[in-house]
Amino acid sequence: MNNICLKSIDKDNPSSLATYETMGGYKVWRKILNGELSPEKILEELKIAGLRGRGGAGFPTGLKWSFMPRNQEGQKYVVCNSDEGEPGTCHDRDILRFNPHSVIEGMAIAGYVMNATVGYNYIRGEFMEPYYRCEEALKEAYDAGLLGTNIKGSKVCFDLYSHLGAGAYICGEETALLESLEGKKGQPRFKPPFPANVGLYGKPTTINNTESFASVPEILSRGGQWFADLGVPNSGGTKCFSVTGNVKNPSNFEIPMGTPFSDLLKLAGGLRKGRTLKGVIPGGSSTPVIPAAKAMKMTMDYDSIEKAGSMLGAGSVIVMDDTTCMVKALTRLAHFYYDESCGQCTPCREGTGWMYRVLKRIMDGQGKSEDLELLLSVQDKMLGNTICALADGAAMPVESFIRHFREEFEYYIKHGKSMVENDG
Amino acid sequence: MISDQAKKEIDIWVAKYPEGRQSSAVMQALTIVQKENGGSLTNELKQAVADYLEMPTISVEEVATFYENYNHKPVGKHVIRFCHNISCMLNGSDELISYLEEKLDVKTGEISKDRLVSVKRVECLGACVGAPMCQIGDQYYENLTKKRIDEILDGLK
Amino acid sequence: MMVDIEIEIDGKVVHGYPGESLISIADRQGIDIPRFCYHKKLSVAANCRMCLVDIEGNPTPQPACSTLSSAGMKVHTNNEKAKTAQKAVMEFLLINHPLDCPICDQGGECELQDVAMEYGSDISRFTEGKRIVDDKGIGALIQTDMTRCIHCTRCVRFGAEVAGIVEMGATGRGEDLKIEPFLSEGIQSELSGNMIDVCPVGALTSKPFRYEVRSWQMNSIQTIARHDLVGSNIFTQTHKNKVKRVVARDNESINETWISDRDRFSYQGLNSENRVLIPKIKVKGEWKDASWSDALDFATNGIKKNAKEGSQFGTLASKNATLEELFLLQKFTRGLGSDNLDYRLDTSNPFNAKVLESNISLTELETIDHALIVNSYLRLEQPMINHRIRKATLNGASVSTINAKAFNFNYRISQSVLTSPQNTVATLSGVLKALLDKSSQTLPGYLNSVTIDQTHIDIANALSNAKHPVVVLGEHVNGNKCSDQVAQLVANIAKASEAKTLNASLTGNAHSAERVNFKPDNGKNALQILSSDLTAFILFDIYPNFDCIESKNAIEHLSRDDAFVVVMNSFDDESVLSFANVILPIASFYETSGTHINVDNIAQSYSASVKSAGESKPGWKVIKVLADLLNLEGFDFTDSSQIADEALSLSPSFSEIEVPISNSEMPNVATVWQYTPYASDVVVRHASSLQQTRIGQMSEASVCKATAKLLKLSEGDLYNGIPVNINESVAEGCVFVHTHLPRQLGVI
C-alpha cells in the first residue's frame, strides 16, 4: 500500500527534495537530461503501464500525450489539474502536500515528451497548505537546477508555475480550468477543438490530473510492465482511493486496482459498531450510488465498478450506513450541483435548480406523489445534452438514488419525514 | 486604491504568465485586494484591478461573481467556512454548524455582533477524510467536534 | 479552391465546406433547426443547446451550431432522438421564463415564442416559482427585462466581438447567471442597439419604442438610413403614419446585419414637436401662417425682386438632402443664372473632392492590413466604416492615427501621432517625405525644408510595409484653414505608398451632392455666399447655428435688410426665424422618396415610409413648383424616380486639381470643434433618447496643461460655452471640443 504517489507519506519531511531523492526521485528526469530516454520510449512505457487518467474520465495517459502536435512550432503547455473538488475526494491534496516533487517531475517529463516548455499547476484556491508546499518544492527544484531553461546544459527547457483557483468546482473540468487559468470565469469550452489543438491561450495543451502526473516518474523508473502488473487487465497499477463517510478510519489508500471493495472497507476500519452498510458511492459524488449487496461484491477497478452500475471516477469512496437518510444525502448532492453549475447550458442551469427545489420541497414535507417521476424525467433530459459532464454528474446520482432507494423517497413524500429513525 | 504592497504581490503573479496575458493574474489580484480590504470586495476595488490589469471592468466583475471565495459584502474578521457536503454531512457537520450558530449567535451567511466572525456553509473543501471540517483563513481544521470548535473559537481574536 | 463535402441531412444529400458547421449548411438549404445562441455573425457559444440534432454513430445528440461537418455524416434534425432533445431543452428554457407574451414588448417577434408554439411544450410541470431578476438598467436606448433573458449571450458576444467594447457580461454562475453591465451607467457603444436585434427574446427591447404599439400592428417599409456615408439598409416600422421603430435590414456589402444607434433611434426626431407644419411668411417683421400658394407666391416674388441678376442669388443645401432635391436645386439655381451654390457649410476651405476621392469599397476595407486615420474620430463619425476597419484589425491589420486628440477607438492604435490643426500640414509633409525618402524618389520642392522625426518614419514604414493600406481622412479637417492642403497631402501620401483612400470628411449624402455638382464652378462657395452681397437666398434644410462654420456671421449676414431668404425646412429654429422671409415646410427623413449615394458610389433609392408631417411637402415637389412659378425650363417631372434617373445619368465631372502646399499663417492655438454623432444633423438632434446617452451628453473642451496655461483656462472653466477638461490626450496648441451644443467658433 501507498507505494507510488503516497509513498513519502510516513517519512520525515515528506515533501522535501532530499526525501524525494532518497526514494529515487528525479532519476528519470536526470536520465532524460542526459539524453538517455526518448519521448517515444516514454510513450511506449506509459502505454504498457496502462495508466489511465486519474481525474475521473480514465482516458489512457500515454495516448493523450501522443495527441499533442509535438513537432508543431510555437508554445505548447502542460497543465496539472489540482483543482480537486469532487465531494468525497481528497487524495490529490495529500499528493501535493506530501509528494509535490513527484508532480513536478511528472509534469517536467510530460513537457519533455510533448515539447512543451511551460507548465502550470492549477491548485484549488482553498489548498493553501498544499500550495505552500508546492511552492517550496518548486524553489528546491529550481535551486537544484532541475527546472528552467537549458537544464543542466541539456537544451531541455521546462518552467513550472503554480496557479491558484478561487472556489469553483467546475474549474476541475479541464476546459473550464483553462478558461480560469486565462483569467476568466470557469465556463467549459465546447469540444472539439480539443485542448491538444486549441488549449491554454489558444496553444496546444495537455491537461492531466495530479495523481496521473505523480504516477509517471515511478512508472518510468520501474517499468510500464511492473506498474501494469500491480493492477488488473484494463486497470493497470495502483490508485489512490479516498474512503470517507460512515467508516471508522476515513483515509486515503493507494492500493492495487482490482482490490475487493470489502478489503478497502476493512482498511478504513470498517463500519462503526452495530451498523450495516446501506450504499456506496464509489467514484465521487457524480457517480451513481451502489446498494450494499452489490458493493460488497465489486472490486476496485474500472470494469468491476462499471458492472456494478457505477464508475471508478476519481476514486472517492463514500460509504453510507443504515443511519443515512438517502433523501437527505441526495438533496445535499443536488444542492452541490445547483450551486456549482457554471450556468451556461440551459439544461444544467435550469435542471440543477429544478431538481434541487423538488428535493428540498420533499424534505420540507411538501412532496407530491408525482415528484419522483418528475425527478427521473428531469435528470433524463439533462443527461448527454450539455457542454460538459457536470450535468451528467448531477443527473446520475438522482437516477441511482431513486432507483435503489425508492421506498425511502416514497416514505418521505407520504409521511413528510425520513424513514431513517434518527434523522429528520 | 491598490496599495504598493498589493501591487508588488500582484506583479509576482503577473510575471508567471506570458507577455500580454496579465489577466491570468486577476483571480489572485482580487484575492490580494480583498484580503487587504478586510475580506470583501467593492466596486472601486474591482475597477482598480481592472485598470491595473488592463481588463474590461465587466470581465473582472464576471470573475469576482463567479468564484465562491470573493465576498461582496463585509465579512467578519475571521470567516469560518464550514463544509456541509456529503462526507462531512455523514460525519455530523449539520449538527456542528448548528452548534456554531448557537454559540456565536449568528446564522450562516451573517457576521457576529462583535464583527469578529462570520459563518458560511461551503461545498466540499477536499479534505473529506478529515470530516467534518472547516476552513478559517488559510488553515483547515479537520475531525471537528464540539470541544475542538470551542478551542478554535477561543483562539480567534 | 473550396472543396465540397457531401453530407446527408434528413435524408437529403447536401453540400458544405470542410469545417462548416451543420447549422450553416442547414440554413443554406432552408432546413430549419431551432436555435437561440447561434448567430451567423457571432462566435459559436453552443450554450442554449436548442439546436441538438442526431448524428448517426453518436450516442448523444450534438449541437448543430458547434458540430463541424465531415464527409459522409448523416444528420437527423427531426427524428425521435433529435425532437426529444429539443423538446427537453425547450422545457428547461420555459420553466423560468415568464409566459405573458401578450404583454411582452417582443410578443409576436420572439424567437422563443415561435419555437415554443411549434413544440406545444408541456410547461405545467414546473411549480417551484419562477426566477425574478432585478434589472440595473443600461441606459436610454435599450429597455431591459432580464427576467426574460435566456442567457444565450448573443448580446455579450456582440459587445465583445462586434462593438469591440466589452460592456455587457454574464455575471454569477448557475441559476444566478445574469446578463448585465458593471454599473448601470449606460452602454457606451455607438452600435449598442444591435443588441436589441440579436436578443432572441424580450429581454432587450427598444426603449423609445416601449408602450408604443404591438409589433404586428406595424407596417415594415424597406428604406435607407441617411445620416452617414454608408446608407445602411433599414426597415422603418410605421403605425398610423408615424415611424415607430427602425430595425436593421441585411445587406452584406453595405451594413451586413448591423446599424448604428444613430440610424436606429434618430426617427424619434421626426415625431418631435419642433417640426414646421405650415408655410409661414414674414410681413413687416411679423410671422404669419400662410397657405401654400400664398407662401410660394411670396417666395417667388421675393426672389424675382431681390435677385434681378442671377449672380445676386445663392443656394445652400444640407448634405443630408436627397439626390433628387440636390439635383433640382442646382438646376433651379443654375436656371436662374447663378453659380453660387454649395452644400459644404461646415468647411472653412472647401476642397475639390477630386483632390481626395474615395476609391475603396466597404467590403474591401475588411481586407486592408494597415489604416492611417487622419483627422477623424472615425468610430463616432462613421460607425459602419469603422466597423469594417475593426474587422480588418481582427484579422491582423494595424492602425495608426494622426489626430488632434487620442480617441477611444474600438481597436488598438499602433501609432498615434498627436497633431494640432496648425501642425497637420507639417506632420503629413514629414510622413510624405519619409515615404519618398524610403523609395529614394525625388522630393517636390515644398518638402525640402520639412524636417522628419521618428513618428513620421514609423507611419511611413507602416504604410510602405503594408500590402493593402488605406488612408482615411475625417471630419476634423473641415475646420482647418488649410484643409485643401491637408487633403492634397493625404492624396500624395496615398500615392506614394500605393494606398487606397477614403474621404470621410464630408458625410451624409455628400456623394449625391458631388454627383450633381452641387457646388460652384466659378461662382461663390458657402463661405462666400454667406459673406458677400448677395440679396436672395434659398436655404434648404439648414440650421446655421449648428450647420454653418461661421454661424454668427452667417446669421448676421442673412439678417440684412436687403436680403430675401427663402427657407425650406423641416424643423423650427429660432435663428432661422430671425432672418428668413418665408418658410416652406418640407418633408423630413422617411417622409419623402429619394436617393442616397454612399461611399461605394452605390445609389440607393427609397420611397416614403410615412406621409410628411402637417402640411409639409417633399422637398423635390416644392422646388419643382417654385421652378414652374419662375418659368424655369426642364422641370417636367411627375415622380421623383424621373429626377433620380436624370441625376444619375450625370457623371461627376470636375477638373483634377493640385493644391499647392505652402506655409500658411496659423494661429498659436487652434480649436477643433466636433459634434457628437447625435448632433450631426437636424433630425438626430431632435431624437431625445439619443441625446440622453453618454455619447449624446458629451460636452467638453479638452486641452493639455501647457495650452490651458497659455489660454489661462482651468478645469471646469467654460471655453466658448463648453466646460474645460485638462488632460494630456490632446495635442499641444489645440483645444478639442466635442459637444452637442451649437458651434460658437468659426474658421481657425
Ligand SMILES: Cc1cc2nc3c(=O)[nH]c(=O)nc-3n(C[C@H](O)[C@H](O)[C@H](O)COP(=O)(O)O)c2cc1C
Ligand atoms: C465537473 C467536472 C469536474 C472535474 N473535476 C476534476 C478535478 O477536480 N480534478 C481532475 O483531475 N479532474 C477533474 N475533472 C476531469 C477533467 O475534466 C479531466 O478529464 C482530467 O483533469 C484529465 O486528467 P486525467 O486524464 O489525468 O484524468 C472534472 C470533470 C468534470 C466534468
Ligand code: SF4
Ligand atoms: S453542463 Fe453545466 S457546468 Fe457544464 S458547461 Fe454546461 S452549464 Fe456549465
Ligand code: SF4
Ligand atoms: S439579454 Fe437577450 S441576447 Fe442577451 S443573453 Fe439574454 S436573451 Fe441572450
Ligand code: FES
Ligand atoms: S465533503 Fe467536506 S471536505 Fe469533502
Ligand code: FES
Ligand atoms: S444554437 Fe446551438 S447550442 Fe445554441
